[in-house]
Structures are given as C-alpha cells and as structure tokens.
Amino acid sequence: MQDYLAKIKEAVSNDWIQVWVYEVFIIVLAALFAAYLARRLFTKLADKANQSHSPWDDALVGAVRKPIRYLILIVGISFAAEVVGEKTDAVLFQSIDSIRYVLIILVIGWGLVKFVAGFEKATIEKRLRDGDSVDQTTIHAIGKLIRTAIFITTGLVVLQTLGFSISGVLAFGGIGGIAVGFAAKDLLANFFGGLMIYLDRPFSVGDWIRSPDREIEGTVEQIGWRLTIIRTFDKRLLYVPNSIFSSIAVENPSRMSHRRIYETIGLRYSDINQMNNIVSDVKKMLKEHEEIDTSQTMIVNFNAFSDSSVDFFVYTFTKTTNWIYFHEVKQDVLLKISEIIEQQGAEIAFPSRTLFLQSVQSDNASVAAN
Numbered sequence: 001m002q003d004y005l006a007k008i009k010e011a012v013s014n015d016w017i018q019v020w021v022y023e024v025f026i027i028v029l030a031a032l033f034a035a036y037l038a039r040r041l042f043t044k045l046a047d048k049a050n051q052s053h054s055p056w057d058d059a060l061v062g063a064v065r066k067p068i069r070y071l072i073l074i075v076g077i078s079f080a081a082e083v084v085g086e087k088t089d090a091v092l093f094q095s096i097d098s099i100r101y102v103l104i105i106l107v108i109g110w111g112l113v114k115f116v117a118g119f120e121k122a123t124i125e126k127r128l129r130d131g132d133s134v135d136q137t138t139i140h141a142i143g144k145l146i147r148t149a150i151f152i153t154t155g156l157v158v159l160q161t162l163g164f165s166i167s168g169v170l171a172f173g174g175i176g177g178i179a180v181g182f183a184a185k186d187l188l189a190n191f192f193g194g195l196m197i198y199l200d201r202p203f204s205v206g207d208w209i210r211s212p213d214r215e216i217e218g219t220v221e222q223i224g225w226r227l228t229i230i231r232t233f234d235k236r237l238l239y240v241p242n243s244i245f246s247s248i249a250v251e252n253p254s255r256m257s258h259r260r261i262y263e264t265i266g267l268r269y270s271d272i273n274q275m276n277n278i279v280s281d282v283k284k285m286l287k288e289h290e291e292i293d294t295s296q297t298m299i300v301n302f303n304a305f306s307d308s309s310v311d312f313f314v315y316t317f318t319k320t321t322n323w324i325y326f327h328e329v330k331q332d333v334l335l336k337i338s339e340i341i342e343q344q345g346a347e348i349a350f351p352s353r354t355l356f357l358q359s360v361q362s363d364n365a366s367v368a369a370n
Contacts, residue, residue, distance in 0.1 A: 031076020063115035109154030141198035190226040193242030207254040258317035266309025271346035291329040309349030
C-alpha cells in the first residue's frame with residue numbers, strides 16, 4: 001500500500017513539474033509573439049509617419065518602436081522567471097522584481113532620449129526642407145539639456161529602486177562635485193563656455209567667424225560642450241576649447257547686413273579740371289545701380305593731393321552679403337568708374353616723376369662776348 005501511494009505521489013509531482021514548465025514556455029512564447037506583432041505594427045506606423053509633414057510622429061514612432069519591443073520581452077521573461085522562482089525557491093530569482101523595474105526604467109529613459117534626438121533631427125530637416133530659417137545651435141543646445149536631464153533623472157530613479165537613498169547620493173555628489181571641480185576646472189570652464197555660447201548665441205553652426213585676437217577664422221561646423229569645431233578656408237579642421245571664446249573678441253561676418261565698397265582712385269594732375277564732373281557722374285552711377293543700397297552711407301569726393309595723382313574716394317554699400325556675388329558687383333562698379341573717367345577725357349594716374357631742365361644763361365652770355 002505504501003509503495004502504491006509513493007508511485008501516485010511521484011506521478012503527480014512529475015505532472016506538476018510539467019505543468020509549470022509548460023506555463024513558462026507559454027509565457028515566453030506569448031512575449032515573443034507580442035514583440036513580433038509590435039515590430040510589424042510599428043513598421044507600418046513608420047511608413048505612414050514618413051508620409052506626413054509633422055516632425056512629431058516621425059520622432060515618436062522612431063523612438064518607441066524598439067523600446068516597446070524590449071518592454072514586452074522584459075515583462076514576459078520576468079513573469080516567466082517569477083513562475084520558475086516560485087516553483088524552485090532558487091535564490092537567483094528572488095531579485096526579479098528589482099531587476100524588472102530597473103530594466104523598465106532604463107528602457108523608458110532610452111526611449112525618451114531617442115525621442116528628443118529624433119525630434120531635434122526631424123525639426124531641423126523639416127525647416128531646411130521648407131526653406132525656413134533655422135537656428136541649429138539653439139535646437140542642439142535645448143536637445144542636449146533635455147537629454148542630460150533625462151540621464152540624471154533616470155539614474156536617480158534607478159538608485160532609488162535599488163534601495164539607495166537619493167538624499168545621500170545628492171549629498172555625496174555635492175562633496176564629490178567640489179573635488180571634481182578642482183581636478184577638472186578646465187573641463188568645467190569649457191562646459192560653461194559652451195553653455196554661454198548657447199545662451200548668448202554670438203555665432204551658430206554654419207556661420208563664418210573670425211577673431212582679431214587669435215588666428216581663428218572659418219565656418220562653424222559643430223558646437224559641443226567642450227570644443228567648437230571650425231572648418232578653416234583651406235579646409236582644415238580647427239578645434240577650439242569653448243573657454244577661449246569668453247576671453248577673446250569674435251567677429252561674425254555672416255550676420256553683416258551689407259558689404260562695403262571702399263576704394264581710392266587717382267587721376268593725373270593734368271586732369272584735375274575734370275574732377276568735379278567725374279565725381280558727379282560716379283555718384284549718379286552709384287545711385288542708379290540696382291545692387292547698391294542708396295539708403296546707406298554713400299560718399300564720392302575729391303580726397304587728397306598725392307605724389308603722382310589727385311585722388312577721390314568711393315564709399316558705398318551693396319545690397320548683397322554673398323561674398324562671391326559681392327565681388328561681381330564691385331567689379332562692375334569699378335569698370336563703370338573707369339568708363340566715366342575715360343568719357344571725361346581723363347586717365348587714371350600711375351606713379352610718375354616730372355623732370356624740369358633749365359638752361360644756364362651766364363654761359364651763353366660769355367660765349368656771345370668772345
């Protein structure tokens with residue numbers, strides 16, 4: 001009788017083991033199937049989002065398609081692990097809840113970071129595609145600040161979930177921050193220098209900048225938290241620490257409203273009688289020129305008596321700020337000035353010297369007396 005009861009108990013025990021094994025298998029299989037369905041669903045949503053003109057849906061779908069799949073797998077596998085832990089009483093499975101919550105927090109933080117980065121990229125691309133002006137520097141700065149806040153918040157929530165006191169962590173961070181500040185003062189100076197660039201915006205990505213204090217000139221390609229990358233006009237990359245910009249003067253020619261033509265032109269001394277007519281005709285030509293902004297300062301005046309010429313100067317501003325087209329406009333203006341000078345029967349002077357010869361009267365008189 002006892003042997004018979006032992007066999008029945010053993011059979012029931014085996015069936016019980018098979019039941020929870022099947023249960024674990026079904027949970028894992030359901031999680032994998034749900035992740036597969038989520039993948040297919042978000043693939044279709046991504047196709048529809050690409051057809052819209054709003055940056056929100058592109059960023060949202062791109063940010064959540066992978067994190068959602070991982071969340072499904074984490075929840076499913078963690079529930080399966082709980083079943084195994086209940087049936088086996090293994091120590092390994094006693095921390096399932098904490099591990100699950102930490103992984104969920106990390107995945108949510110990852111999704112938020114992806115959303116911010118995707119929205120930042122989509123916003124810039126949309127404005128450029130629509131032909132609107134876009135301040136990439138400000139958008140990148142806001143994106144970096146939000147991502148930094150997400151990283152810090154995610155880390156603090158993870159520590160709280162694991163049982164650490166956030167107040168203690170913050171107190172330790174304050175003491176450690178003092179030590180880090182002394183050890184990495186240059187790094188912090190560059191960080192705050194980058195922050196000032198983002199706030200004051202003396203230049204942005206794509207601007208042409210130069211510094212009269214340093215040999216810095218080129219086009220800004222990237223503004224980071226530590227370095228600003230500048231492409232010089234000979235196509236070399238120049239890496240400038242952000243702290244440098246807090247102690248030097250920076251010119252931003254990209255933000256000029258006009259470009260200036262300032263030239264001095266010399267006439268021969270024999271043509272000084274034509275000076276008034278030439279100056280008047282040049283001023284009239286500039287006022288009628290379609291690329292000259294007549295609302296800005298315009299001066300054309302006789303200026304100086306030079307060694308080999310009488311000089312007048314031209315001071316005016318073009319409407320364009322494009323460097324290449326400006327030189328085309330300037331060339332046209334100079335050629336028209338040359339035509340005006342020629343029409344008045346004058347010539348542009350060049351360096352010359354006049355030699356006066358005088359005969360000796362006394363020698364001629366002595367020769368006549370003899």
